[in-house]
Amino acid sequence: MELNEFVANFAEQFDDTDASEITASCVFHDLDEWSSLIGMSIIALARTEYGKPITGAELKACVTVEDLFNLIKNK
Amino acid sequence: MVRGLLIVATISYINQRGKELKGIFLTHCHQDHVYGLCELLEIYPQTKVFCSRLAAQGLKEADVNLSYIILEYPFLFEHDDNVVILEENNHEINGLEIEVLSTPGHSDDNFTYIIGNNIFTGDSYIPFAKLFTKWPRSNKQQALENEQKLKQLIKERKLNVYQGHWW
Numbered sequence: 001m002e003l004n005e006f007v008a009n010f011a012e013q014f015d016d017t018d019a020s021e022i023t024a025s026c027v028f029h030d031l032d033e034w035s036s037l038i039g040m041s042i043i044a045l046a047r048t049e050y051g052k053p054i055t056g057a058e059l060k061a062c063v064t065v066e067d068l069f070n071l072i073k074n075k
Numbered sequence: 076m077v078r079g080l081l082i083v084a085t086i087s088y089i090n091q092r093g094k095e096l097k098g099i100f101l102t103h104c105h106q107d108h109v110y111g112l113c114e115l116l117e118i119y120p121q122t123k124v125f126c127s128r129l130a131a132q133g134l135k136e137a138d139v140n141l142s143y144i145i146l147e148y149p150f151l152f153e154h155d156d157n158v159v160i161l162e163e164n165n166h167e168i169n170g171l172e173i174e175v176l177s178t179p180g181h182s183d184d185n186f187t188y189i190i191g192n193n194i195f196t197g198d199s200y201i202p203f204a205k206l207f208t209k210w211p212r213s214n215k216q217q218a219l220e221n222e223q224k225l226k227q228l229i230k231e232r233k234l235n236v237y238q239g240h241w242w
Binding site: 015035038043 | 207
């Protein structure tokens with residue numbers, strides 16, 4: 001599991017947000033497009049792409065995309 | 076735990092007001108909109124579940140209702156006898172006038188309900204959020220068209236919006 005690949009997969013969950021805005025240090029809760037709907041798709045991504053279950057509470061506790069990467073990687 | 080709290084809150088609301096739960100209207104079958112349904116039907120076995128044909132089918136398929144992503148909370152729907160399939164139309168159900176709109180896009184089974192001055196849009200229109208159309212059964216073009224239709228209706232008829240998500 002590589003950080004760059006994860007950031008790209010994370011960015012794919014967004015429709016209107018330019019991929020250049022989404023970096024490892026991006027505070028994703030602050031993105032205009034962020035919502036609980038995208039949160040659910042991130043939970044699906046963790047499960048289907050990486051085989052790791054994460055909860056909504058764990059997702060909420062992450063600040064940056066890299067935090068989320070580390071959460072999933074260390075599961 | 077959240078699911079449990081929501082069910083307790085729903086039951087408390089019904090009991091405190093001396094009400095009877097006669098019907099549940101599903102906007103679509105995604106797990107974040109149907110978790111707790113089975114538990115409610117076990118407590119209120121006479122309650123009807125109103126939804127689209129596709130939603131009724133999706134209740135039984137984990138890959139359609141998305142319960143596969145939260146394996147800790149499996150969703151196993153075995154209450155087919157409670158389900159009432161609706162079509163897009165005006166309906167009178169238990170004395171309640173209900174306008175049912177088919178609003179696919181976020182997923183293919185989406186319904187929106189209008190009751191009086193209130194509109195229940197599920198995920199077809201969320202005033203503060205962009206449409207989400209990344210699920211396998213999403214259709215972005217349909218979603219955008221239906222969102223526009225709903226916005227117009229809400230404006231023309233000055234409807235109160237009750238959407239499916241709050242953040």
